[in-house]
Amino acid sequence: MNDNSLFEPYELGNITLSNRVVMAPLTRNRADAGFVPGDLAVEYYAQRASAGLIITEATQISQQGQGYQNTPGIYTQAQIDGWRKVTDAVHARGGHIVLQLWHVGRISHVDLQPGGQAPVAPSAIRAETKTFVNNGFVDVSEPRALELTEIPGIVEDFRRAAANAIKAGFDGVEIHGANGYLLDQFLKDGANTRTDAYGGSVQNRARIVLEVTAAIVDEIGAERTGIRISPVSPANGASSSDPQPQFDYLVGKLDELGIAYIHVVEGATGGPREVAPFDFDALRSRFTNTYIANNGYDLDLAAKRLAEGKADLFAFGRPFISNPDLVARLKSGAPLAALDPATLYGGGAEGYTDYPTLAG
Template sequence: MTDHSNALFQPFMLGDIPVTNRIAMAPLTRNRAARGTDAPHGLNATYYAQRADAGLLISEATQISRQGQGYIWTPGLYSETQVNGWKQVTDAVHAKGGHIIVQLWHVGRVSHVSLQDDGAAPVAPSAIAAKTKTFIETGFAETSMPQALDQAGIDAIIGDYVQAAQNATRAGFDGIELHAANGYLIDQFLKDGTNTRTDRYGGSVENRARFGLEVVDAMLKVFPAKRFGVRISPVSPANDAVTSDPAEVFGYFVAELSKRGIAFIHVVEGATGGPRDVAPFDYAALRRSFKGAYIANNGYTRAMAIEAVAEGRADLVAFGRPFIANPDLVARLRQDAPLNTVNPATLYGGGAEGYTDYPALAA
């Protein structure tokens, strides 16, 4: 029997990003940006630097504008203070020899009026409320009713994505992951359960994919394709976003992304943070239809990850929760060592506790 145990620890070229192993840290919302500015700061730099042994760090989801924010104390990348805060983070990761990309995010309808400028309604493809909760200053709360975007609103958001891509370069990131998963704005356009528009952005598969592809095309005018990827979640019911035709819409969307020569797709297989078999879907077909790299995500164990990379089903595997409690996850996976468990009470908000104080193996 072939020993594949080294498969996860081989170097790889992810587009133009050289990674030292096939382990990615998935984006993890931790709600620890500076209060008042939503800028990263020294504690965040420590947290990411602790985990810089990962072949690729993908930042926590980072809003492209105040309108794009859906949870309190999540970081942005639209002000000078935020750009400078992220520069502290990227410098700290690079000093440890790591690579970090930023996940850019607009939550669409998964927001609350208290997070929006002047208490405005959140925006969405269609005025359909999300049956889900968000996190505001007082704790978890029902999302607010959204307003449907008009063409001017869509154009403005595309402009915000472009500005965020330019800011990512200034902040020192090695690349960008566009968040098109988990029931946020781009995913809301893709899925017919959240998009009931009758204009050029609704109805057919091509129309529902139009907004996401327009965002990609605009960003690629200012950012290199070989340092750019997109995250999708074809069958995840996260944030009350479902579609009747996942194979058709995501098959089309990924084929179109492939034509644009981007570096990778990052695929949530199954329900985000839940069962992998929530609905049938042929992930291997996506892999075949896409010329770039495939990052697999959701519920992978060490054994599953080794097998997926060894058999060519994935180029990298992204781990989420294990990275929260194990700053040295790469070393633990290499040695097949036991993992620390996550303290759920310190996941969202707070300071160093449950953030930068999880013990490493050596301790």
């Protein structure tokens, strides 16, 4: 199998992707008032519609789910309408796009929470990390542990958000179960010290993730549902003492639900692939449908892993920021443009929609 196999069509759920190159979710902090994606977002995603699949920036399912300033939501009609402009623009260029559904849990700040309340988490353990609020990076706030009676409401928020995503014209949704946010916090025993039905055992720590996934499958269909996981990533301070059995169990149960894909961060998010011992091939073998591989992929590594049958699709993150035509550049062997770190988070068109394509 040669490099060209990356650029052949692929059947994902009920859609046909034009290639196997996926645009990974990338937080850019540019939502308009009301946490609505604006005209710049329409242009930004349309510019990148040649990706086989676009996974949007993480999008909060409720105000409680927000952890950073100016990130978009999917819980009001104005947000649905704003996202509809994005999906229409991507579809008009022949692309496919899914919405990543996000609840940050403890990775938040009281200034972003309803009524200035404490962020929620599986357990009242503050993460040793920062968030972006009031135009700067600050320590996250001390969280409170979710009451058992509150958890069904979180599941319902995810279900409603998935329904709203379909109303907004998305081809499906990706559940954000990675990178130390709420669902990952439940999975990792370093963040989850509960002694009820949502903590302790491998099965209990996976419970809310499976409940959320089942609710979304029931709402929009398994063929339109995916999930992102990061078994060994230390992102946002979520750690696991023994991740292999936890994620082997989780992926086996996700497979039973028949979802379209798992999107796996292999190693540390945006960092080393060999951050901790873990058998990612074991997850691949437990999952019947599509495996999206993420973290540190370039053309050569993606082609190698595809030829070995280790993954089906390959997610590229930061290269898509500064290369809106990344697929064409990979296919032709053209050099990749460098991104400007100063314009990653917040701002306007600079460093967002003004990166040129090969065509100029």
